[in-house]
Amino acid sequence: MAQKVKLSTIAEELGLSTATVSLALRDSPLVADSTRERIKEKAIELGYIYNRRAASLRTSRSGIIGVVVHDIMNPFYAEILRAIESELDRSRQTFILSNHYDSVEKQRNFIETLLQLGGDGVIMSPAIGTPVNDIKLAEDNGMPAILIARQVAGADVPTFRGDDAYGIALATNHLISLGHRNIAMVGGTDQTSTGRERYKGYVDALKKAGIEVDPGLRIPGPRTKQGGFEAAVNFLSMPQKPTAAVCWNDLVAIGLMNGISRAGLTVGVDISVTGYDDLEEAAIATPALTTVYNGQADVGRSAARALLDKLNGSSAADGLHLVKPEMRIRQSTAPLKKVPANG
Amino acid sequence: MAQKVKLSTIAEELGLSTATVSLALRDSPLVADSTRERIKEKAIELGYIYNRRAASLRTSRSGIIGVVVHDIMNPFYAEILRAIESELDRSRQTFILSNHYDSVEKQRNFIETLLQLGGDGVIMSPAIGTPVNDIKLAEDNGMPAILIARQVAGADVPTFRGDDAYGIALATNHLISLGHRNIAMVGGTDQTSTGRERYKGYVDALKKAGIEVDPGLRIPGPRTKQGGFEAAVNFLSMPQKPTAAVCWNDLVAIGLMNGISRAGLTVGVDISVTGYDDLEEAAIATPALTTVYNGQADVGRSAARALLDKLNGSSAADGLHLVKPEMRIRQSTAPLKKVPANG
DNA sequence: TCAAACTTTTAGATGTGTTTAAATTGTTGA
DNA sequence: TCAACAATTTAAACACATCTAAAAGTTTGA
Numbered sequence: 048m049a050q051k052v053k054l055s056t057i058a059e060e061l062g063l064s065t066a067t068v069s070l071a072l073r074d075s076p077l078v079a080d081s082t083r084e085r086i087k088e089k090a091i092e093l094g095y096i097y098n099r100r101a102a103s104l105r106t107s108r109s110g111i112i113g114v115v116v117h118d119i120m121n122p123f124y125a126e127i128l129r130a131i132e133s134e135l136d137r138s139r140q141t142f143i144l145s146n147h148y149d150s151v152e153k154q155r156n157f158i159e160t161l162l163q164l165g166g167d168g169v170i171m172s173p174a175i176g177t178p179v180n181d182i183k184l185a186e187d188n189g190m191p192a193i194l195i196a197r198q199v200a201g202a203d204v205p206t207f208r209g210d211d212a213y214g215i216a217l218a219t220n221h222l223i224s225l226g227h228r229n230i231a232m233v234g235g236t237d238q239t240s241t242g243r244e245r246y247k248g249y250v251d252a253l254k255k256a257g258i259e260v261d262p263g264l265r266i267p268g269p270r271t272k273q274g275g276f277e278a279a280v281n282f283l284s285m286p287q288k289p290t291a292a293v294c295w296n297d298l299v300a301i302g303l304m305n306g307i308s309r310a311g312l313t314v315g316v317d318i319s320v321t322g323y324d325d326l327e328e329a330a331i332a333t334p335a336l337t338t339v340y341n342g343q344a345d346v347g348r349s350a351a352r353a354l355l356d357k358l359n360g361s362s363a364a365d366g367l368h369l370v371k372p373e374m375r376i377r378q379s380t381a382p383l384k385k386v387p388a389n390g
Numbered sequence: 391m392a393q394k395v396k397l398s399t400i401a402e403e404l405g406l407s408t409a410t411v412s413l414a415l416r417d418s419p420l421v422a423d424s425t426r427e428r429i430k431e432k433a434i435e436l437g438y439i440y441n442r443r444a445a446s447l448r449t450s451r452s453g454i455i456g457v458v459v460h461d462i463m464n465p466f467y468a469e470i471l472r473a474i475e476s477e478l479d480r481s482r483q484t485f486i487l488s489n490h491y492d493s494v495e496k497q498r499n500f501i502e503t504l505l506q507l508g509g510d511g512v513i514m515s516p517a518i519g520t521p522v523n524d525i526k527l528a529e530d531n532g533m534p535a536i537l538i539a540r541q542v543a544g545a546d547v548p549t550f551r552g553d554d555a556y557g558i559a560l561a562t563n564h565l566i567s568l569g570h571r572n573i574a575m576v577g578g579t580d581q582t583s584t585g586r587e588r589y590k591g592y593v594d595a596l597k598k599a600g601i602e603v604d605p606g607l608r609i610p611g612p613r614t615k616q617g618g619f620e621a622a623v624n625f626l627s628m629p630q631k632p633t634a635a636v637c638w639n640d641l642v643a644i645g646l647m648n649g650i651s652r653a654g655l656t657v658g659v660d661i662s663v664t665g666y667d668d669l670e671e672a673a674i675a676t677p678a679l680t681t682v683y684n685g686q687a688d689v690g691r692s693a694a695r696a697l698l699d700k701l702n703g704s705s706a707a708d709g710l711h712l713v714k715p716e717m718r719i720r721q722s723t724a725p726l727k728k729v730p731a732n733g
Numbered sequence: 734t735c736a737a738a739c740t741t742t743t744a745g746a747t748g749t750g751t752t753t754a755a756a757t758t759g760t761t762g763a
Numbered sequence: 764t765c766a767a768c769a770a771t772t773t774a775a776a777c778a779c780a781t782c783t784a785a786a787a788g789t790t791t792g793a
Contacts, residue, residue, distance in 0.1 A: 099507050103443055141507065163439060332648065
């Protein structure tokens with residue numbers, strides 16, 4: 048590698064000062080057009096590489112934005128990330144990604160690293176049990192935080208997520224309208240704000256329809272295909288014989304459908320299943336999954352915009368912003384089958 | 391936010407020089423133990439945040455490693471990334487992730503950004519059509535590159551990928567041994583080194599078994615579930631009536647299986663399908679997918695280690711390192727069905 | 734022709750941590 | 764008591780781009 052090319056290299060070659068070169072490369076109107084051109088040409092000729100860390104030392108803007116979610120392999124987050132990426136790309140921000148796998152410690156490490164790198168802001172789907180202090184850590188050091196998908200009690204920062212109670216109620220009502228009364232809720236945990244909201248949506252819908260709520264119909268579990276797949280055994284051997292399942296998300300629903308098919312029953316005929324999120328694959332699952340779109344793209348885009356707004360001084364609205372979910376009816380749900388006499 | 395705490399803040403508070411503080415925080419043996427402790431305590435007390443960009447300006451080591459792949463939403467890459475992440479985490483490197491979606495330009499932008507940030511190295515699954523110069527750009531500026539999953543002609547850097555020809559031959563041979571002779575190859579492109587290798591593996595296996603190769607049995611297409619799903623129509627209406635399909639990867643295979651089920655046929659009975667990669671979901675697909683494990687974890691881990699080795703001066707072996715794939719037989723493949731007389 | 738008013742360019746301080754050579758302090762042993 | 768040596772600490776240069784105040788160069792117009 049040849050000697051490193053820096054501003055002063057260009058300046059010397061052209062007999063100018065580094066001040067002029069710096070201004071020219073950033074298109075300052077202070078520099079004469081002809082000079083600017085000569086400088087830009089020379090920069091390309093020499094293969095000059097802008098040193099952002101030197102620059103950000105002065106400007107205290109690094110162009111780096113951090114994003115932490117539970118698991119980028121989870122398509123729900125992946126869809127949000129894609130929206131964030133395309134929004135940030137547009138304003139030439141680099142984004143640093145990390146999983147926290149619900150480890151508060153891993154998440155804090157990430158925040159600290161980001162602070163060390165001079166991150167301009169952070170978008171996070173907080174790990175279960177995130178203390179407000181970890182959000183404060185970021186904010187107090189001049190790095191604004193935006194929350195997505197989950198809330199943190201006491202953290203007064205912009206938060207974007209789907210209206211879970213409303214969304215799950217949509218799914219539950221859909222099943223009720225098909226005649227189902229014995230409806231299980233499969234997957235997920237009640238330890239997150241999301242979990243409590245979703246359970247509430249399910250319970251409220253049942254109550255409103257005059258159906259008694261049986262806590263035995265709640266099967267918590269991992270929010271993955273594997274989790275849904277494993278829940279099938281449990282689901283099929285429940286004493287209450289549910290005829291339908293409201294699943295925590297599409298992954299769980301697809302896993303559950305697979306498990307049910309393995310047992311020789313047909314989803315969309317014998318048993319109805321709803322998902323949540325409307326991932327790309329919901330539409331091509333077999334049978335095509337009835338689900339609730341949770342506004343991933345919206346959440347990602349809004350979160351990114353809110354952060355960019357904050358960075359540009361216009362104060363984004365703090366507090367909770369709910370995105371309205373939408374029902375997507377497909378083939379995994381069907382009217383309640385009349386139970387044959389030998390049932 | 392209070393006045394920013396820096397080395398000199400700590401130094402002043404304790405009546406020491408910044409030199410001592412700097413050395414102490416990095417555990418230099420030059421500093422007396424008692425002094426080091428006082429300094430560390432003070433640093434915590436004041437909420438000192440290490441400024442990596444200032445440091446890296448001197449040291450020219452940023453602790454940042456870049457990773458670019460086609461699409462992190464693709465579980466194949468996601469599994470590799472997970473292995474890379476856990477390996478890099480161990481040596482306290484931050485990693486910056488990006489998709490290139492096979493845009494050479496987006497990929498180059500990423501490399502440039504990484505150079506600006508002073509990235510220590512880059513791991514990439516190169517975009518289709520990546521010119522050697524883009525690899526050189528990184529290397530020439532002191533940022534070593536490691537390739538995964540795909541090769542770039544003329545780039546003499548460590549490259550890790552599965553042995554595609556061998557792996558696809560495994561799958562093809564498996565189908566041949568079950569009596570199939572009319573075997574289609576579904577999904578993917580022949581524009582990448584991987585594509586050519588895989589097609590070669592398929593062709594060679596057929597030839598070796600004395601089966602004539604019919605180019606009409608090659609159905610290229612997107613490497614996604616959607617792609618496989620859409621290929622089903624095409625596949626089922628082929629004049630050559632294939633009885634089995636070797637798919638580009640598990641996603642295509644799962645999509646194809648879904649498409650075939652939709653058409654009322656049963657995979658694993660009427661038609662045999664093999665995948666490639668052995669993603670987590672292959673095992674829980676319905677029917678469980680026969681596939682070839684492509685060593686994602688190995689590839690990720692080896693690539694990360696190779697990079698870390700290079701950064702530590704021990705020169706990692708340049709050139710191609712092949713990981714041996716392994717057959718995983720499940721329920722999506724079955725012996726050739728005798729064709730009924732009315733066929 | 735020369736002061737006033739621009740337009741360009743630049744000197745030099747700045748941001749923060751690292752590192753080396755040198756200074757300071759402490760200890761040992763003759 | 765003092766040279767020699769070891770253990771600590773520090774001054775100051777350095778990494779590279781930014782930015783302000785001031786200097787230098789041009790043009791305008793009376």
